[in-house]
C-alpha cells in the first residue's frame with residue numbers, strides 16, 4: 078500500500094520511524110492497526126496526533142514512547158533504535174528520555190504531590206538534596222509550589238494534571254508524550270494545561286507528541302498529523 | 318522519600334487489606350505456634366532423656382489390670398537389672414478434684430535409685446531419705462507442686478482417693494527439684510500404705526518399673542520377661558518408659574495427628590486468604606504498576622517492591638502472632654502449668670518460632686509472587702487501559 082510518509086522539516090530528527098507496522102491477532106486473523114508508517118519529527122516539534130477513534134493514535138504514541146513493540150519496521154527515538162533494546166534497557170531509556178502525561182493523570186494516591194514528582198528521580202541515582210531541588214523546580218514550573226504536601230485527592234483535576242506534568246519533566250526528558258491530556262478537564266483547566274505544554278515546548282524546547290480529539294487542543298500544537306485507519310492521512314501546519 | 322518509605326506508604330494504602338492480612342496471619346501464627354508447642358510438650362513427656370534404660374512391666378491386657386508383687390524377685394534376679402520399683406497410680410486429689418497432679422504409691426526402698434535424675438538425688442541427703450523411709454505415712458513432692466500449694470517439709474497433706482477408697486494423710490519428708498519442671502508436679506508415698514489400706518491391692522501392683530544397667534540390653538530383657546510370663550494367669554507387657562507414657566498419651570486420642578491436621582488446615586486457609594487479598598490489592602493497582610513501568614521502573618524493580626511490601630505485611634502479622642503466643646505461653650505456665658504436669662514447662666521453643674516465621678514468609682512470598690509476577694509481565698499498554 079502506498080502511504081504518504083511524513084517528514085517535518087527543520088533540524089535533526091528526534092523521532093524517525095521507518096515502515097512501522099503494528100498488528101494484533103485474533104486467533105488466526107491478523108488485525109492490522111498501523112501500517113507502513115514513516116515519520117520524521119525534528120527536535121523541538123509540537124505535534125498533535127489526530128484522527129477518529131480506533132485509527133491507531135494511542136498505538137502509535139505508545140510505540141514512539143517505547144511502552145509497546147511494533148510488529149514491523151524500525152523506530153529511532155532520542156538516538157536509540159528501540160528494537161535493539163531489551164525490556165530493561167527500554168525501561169532505562171524511557172526514564173532518561175520520555176515524560177508521560179496521561180488523560181487520567183495517574184498520580185499515586187498515597188503519595189504527596191512532592192513525592193509523586195520525586196518518583197521517577199528515585200531511579201536516577203540523584204541524591205536527596207538534588208532530588209528536592211529538581212522536584213521543587215518542576216513544581217515551580219507548573220505553579221504548584223504551595224501544594225508540595227497535598228495528596229492527589231486534595232487537588233483539583235487541573236492541579237493533578239499539573240503535578241503529573243511536573244512528574245513528566247522532572248527527569249528533564251527530551252520528549253513528552255501525552256494521550257488526551259485534557260480529556261478529563263473542563264475548558265478552563267484544559268486551557269491552562271495546554272498553555273503550560275506550549276511553554277514547555279517553546280521555552281524549554283521539549284519535543285511534544287500529543288494525541289487529541291479536540292480541535293481546540295490540537296490548535297495549540299505546531300503541527301497536526303491526521304491518522305486514518307492506521308495510515309497517515311494529511312499533515313497540517315498550524316499558524317499561531 | 319526513600320525506597321522503604323515508598324513501600325511503607327503503599328503497604329498502608331488499603332486499611333482493609335492491612336487489617337485482613339495482619340489480623341489473619343496473627344491469629345494463624347498464634348494458633349499454630351501454641352498447638353505445635355503443645356505437641357512438643359506432649360512429646361517431651363514421652364521422650365524423657367533420663368529414661369533411656371528404664372522399662373515398665375505391666376499387665377498385657379491393659380493399664381487397669383494388676384500384676385502380683387511376687388514377680389518382683391524374678392525381675393530383680395535378671396542379670397541386666399539394676400533395680401526394680403513397684404509403682405501404682407493412686408489418682409487422689411488435694412482439696413479440689415480439678416486440682417490435678419500425679420500421685421503414686423511407690424516402693425520406698427528403690428524409688429530414689431529408680432528416679433535419681435528426676436529427684437535430683439545428689440541434692441538430697443542420706444538423712445532425708447532415711448527420714449522418708451522410716452515414716453510409713455511419709456511422702457515426697459516436687460517443688461512446683463509444693464510451691465503451688467504452699468507446702469513445706471513437715472506439713473501434713475490429706476489426699477482424697479478416687480480409684481481407691483482411702484484418704485491417706487501424708488507427711489511431707491522431702492521436696493525435690495528436677496531438671497524438668499514437668500517432673501516436679503508429682504507426689505510419691507509408701508506402697509505399703511496402699512496395700513494395707515486397700516485389701517484388694519494386697520500383693521498386687523499396677524506396674525513394675527525396671528532400671529537396666531545398659532540400654533542395649535532392653536530388647537533381650539523385654540523378650541525374656543514377656544516369654545517367661547506368657548500363658549500365665551498374669552501375662553506381662555514390657556515396654557520402655559517412653560512407650561508406656563506414650564500409651565497414656567494415646568488414650569487421649571491421636572493428638573499429634575489432630576494437631577498436624579489443624580496446622581495444615583490453618584496454613585492452607587491462610588494461604589488462600591492472603592493470596593486472594595494480595596491478588597485483589599495488586600489487581601487494584603494494575604494501572605499504577607503500568608505507570609511505574611512507563612516511567613522507567615523495570616519489571617524486576619516493580620516485582621521487588623511488591624514482594625518486599627507483601628513480605629513486610631505478613632511479617633508484621635507473623636511477629637504479632639508469635640508475640641501473642643509467647644505471652645500466652647507465660648500465662649499457660651503460670652496457670653495451667655500447675656494443673657497438668659506436661660504444661661509445667663510449656664514454652665514456645667526457638668525451633669517453633671523459626672518455623673512459624675519461615676512459614677509466614679513462605680506464605681507471603683507465594684501469596685505475593687504469583688499476582689505480582691503476573692502484573693509485572695503484563696504489557697504496559699494493557700495496564701494503562703485498565704480502569705484504575
Ligand SMILES: Nc1ncnc2c1ncn2[C@@H]1O[C@H](COP(=O)(O)OP(=O)(O)OP(=O)(O)O)[C@@H](O)[C@H]1O
Pocket residue numbers: 101110128129130131132133134135136137
Ligand atoms: N490489545 C489490543 N488487542 C486487540 N486490538 C487492539 C488492542 N489495542 C488496540 N486495539 C485495536 O487497535 C485499534 C487502534 O487502537 P488505538 O487505541 O490506537 O485507537 P485510538 O486512535 O487511540 O482511538 P481512541 O481515539 O478511541 O483512543 C483499534 O481498532 C483497537 O480496537
Ligand SMILES: [Mg+2]
Pocket residue numbers: 134135136256288
Ligand atoms: Mg487512544
